Amino acid sequence: MSDGIAIIGAGFTGLAAARDLARAGRRVTVYEAEAHVGGLGGAFQPAGGGDPVDRFYHHWFTSDQAIMTLIDELGLADAVTQEPSLTGVYFANRAYRLSTPLDLLRFPALPLIDRLRLGWMALRARRVTDWRALEGLTAEEWLRAMAGDRVYEVIWAPLLQGKFGAQASEISAVWIWNKLKLRGGSRSKDGAERLGYMRGSFARLAEALAADIRAHGGEIRLNAPVTGLAPEGEGWRIDGPWGTARAGKVIATLAPPLVARMVEGWAAPEAVRKLDRIGYLANLCLVLELDRPLGATYWLNVNDPDFPFVGVIEHTNFQPAAQYGGRHIVYLSRYLPKDDPLYALSDGAVLDYALPHLGRMFPAFRRSWVMGHHVWRARWAQPVVERQYSRLIPDAEGPGEGLYLCSMAQIYPEDRGTNYAVRAGRQIAARLLSAG
Numbered sequence: 001m002s003d004g005i006a007i008i009g010a011g012f013t014g015l016a017a018a019r020d021l022a023r024a025g026r027r028v029t030v031y032e033a034e035a036h037v038g039g040l041g042g043a044f045q046p047a048g049g050g051d052p053v054d055r056f057y058h059h060w061f062t063s064d065q066a067i068m069t070l071i072d073e074l075g076l077a078d079a080v081t082q083e084p085s086l087t088g089v090y091f092a093n094r095a096y097r098l099s100t101p102l103d104l105l106r107f108p109a110l111p112l113i114d115r116l117r118l119g120w121m122a123l124r125a126r127r128v129t130d131w132r133a134l135e136g137l138t139a140e141e142w143l144r145a146m147a148g149d150r151v152y153e154v155i156w157a158p159l160l161q162g163k164f165g166a167q168a169s170e171i172s173a174v175w176i177w178n179k180l181k182l183r184g185g186s187r188s189k190d191g192a193e194r195l196g197y198m199r200g201s202f203a204r205l206a207e208a209l210a211a212d213i214r215a216h217g218g219e220i221r222l223n224a225p226v227t228g229l230a231p232e233g234e235g236w237r238i239d240g241p242w243g244t245a246r247a248g249k250v251i252a253t254l255a256p257p258l259v260a261r262m263v264e265g266w267a268a269p270e271a272v273r274k275l276d277r278i279g280y281l282a283n284l285c286l287v288l289e290l291d292r293p294l295g296a297t298y299w300l301n302v303n304d305p306d307f308p309f310v311g312v313i314e315h316t317n318f319q320p321a322a323q324y325g326g327r328h329i330v331y332l333s334r335y336l337p338k339d340d341p342l343y344a345l346s347d348g349a350v351l352d353y354a355l356p357h358l359g360r361m362f363p364a365f366r367r368s369w370v371m372g373h374h375v376w377r378a379r380w381a382q383p384v385v386e387r388q389y390s391r392l393i394p395d396a397e398g399p400g401e402g403l404y405l406c407s408m409a410q411i412y413p414e415d416r417g418t419n420y421a422v423r424a425g426r427q428i429a430a431r432l433l434s435a436g
């Protein structure tokens with residue numbers, strides 16, 4: 001029997017938990033399947049040189065307190081920039097700026113009465129304090145009731161469809177309420193939204209966490225996937241292709257269906273079913289390195305059902321292109337079920353598929369602008385937050401004593417995000433520490 005703590009997954013949840021435990025003098029080992037730390041917040045080196053680029057676009061809201069506290073503790077506050085976000089929406093073959101309340105008032109795709117209803121709705125949403133009152137409603141039901149059918153069809157239906165596809169009609173009102181609250185809370189007095197970023201990518205923060213864990217005696221094992229987990233004596237046996245290890249307690253930060261596969265040999269069938277009940281969408285991100293800017297917007301929501309990506313995110317309209325060797329970094333993002341044919345296409349085929357659509361949206365765009373491309377896929381990218389989601393969430397105490405679950409599927413009523421990953425990781429660490 002070992003008194004050490006094993007943490008499965010070196011994303012922000014696992015790293016935040018490991019750091020607090022290691023600093024409190026606990027013997028911590030983090031097992032990570034990939035060759036890098038940071039999980040979904042990992043980065044890659046672009047061909048054009050300069051700073052690493054996030055595999056999946058990332059920013060923070062000004063209300064993201066937990067991660068800002070951690071950044072302060074790590075002495076990295078100077079690396080965080082706060083920039084006005086240039087957001088827009090692509091609708092009926094045109095891109096519209098939609099960053100401030102004034103932009104909304106001018107938004108020509110809706111009649112004035114609907115623009116006012118949309119603005120009023122955003123304000124009312126921020127005043128909802130008891131999210132439980134929304135749990136029984138779908139996002140569609142709530143949004144239609146709040147702002148009417150036309151606003152729903154033009155603004156919300158394409159976004160929900162783009163993000164959740166066939167499951168859009170099941171998404172909880174709580175999920176969209178939280179998004180509205182978050183975006184409203186990240187605005188300055190003039191109504192302009194400000195977003196935060198870490199110079200050098202989010203992976204820089206993950207690496208700083210990893211360094212601090214190691215400095216306090218913790219171990220991080222990369223390329224070390226865990227395939228089996230079983231109670232043994234008063235602790236746990238952890239198996240992987242790398243061998244077998246033992247720990248007194250385990251924190252699993254993976255998607256609950258992955259934990260289900262690890263424990264199904266010995267855990268109660270009902271507990272396994274509960275872990276499997278959480279649906280997840282995958283994400284595919286095509287990252288382009290361009291020799292010039294594509295447009296003038298950072299975050300372009302796509303409200304055009306014929307465009308097969310939910311957003312075009314031009315990172316270098318948020319951070320300076322000079323940081324990436326002068327190249328302009330653009331993400332095309334698509335959430336999709338893991339068996340969607342697009343998810344299985346080769347990187348080159350994804351590029352060939354995407355570029356004609358991009359050319360339709362930006363008529364001046366030419367393929368010759370593309371200096372490099374990268375395709376990133378995440379199988380466990382977004383939990384499907386259904387109605388009455390609070391009843392589905394697996395408990396933090398897993399199917400065996402001393403096994404704890406701390407995953408993005410358990411973040412609620414907020415949606416996943418690095419801020420909440422850090423908050424959850426630190427909370428589970430505090431729980432283990434207070435248990436002795």
Ligand SMILES: Cc1cc2nc3c(=O)[nH]c(=O)nc-3n(C[C@H](O)[C@H](O)[C@H](O)COP(=O)(O)OP(=O)(O)OC[C@H]3O[C@@H](n4cnc5c(N)ncnc54)[C@H](O)[C@@H]3O)c2cc1C
Nearest residue numbers: 009011012013032033039040056058059225226416417418
């Ligand atoms: C497209 C996209 C955009 C996003 N944008 C933002 C944003 O703008 N701002 C923001 O704050 N958040 C954003 N997020 C969310 C954010 O990335 C996540 O909430 C956060 O990184 C989750 O951290 P985690 O540690 O809980 O999970 P993960 O990052 O998923 O970490 C889990 C880790 O477990 C490892 N693992 C899996 N299986 C095994 C195994 N069997 N054995 C060992 N290790 C294993 C994985 O490799 C991974 O490293 C975005 C996510 C996506 C997909």
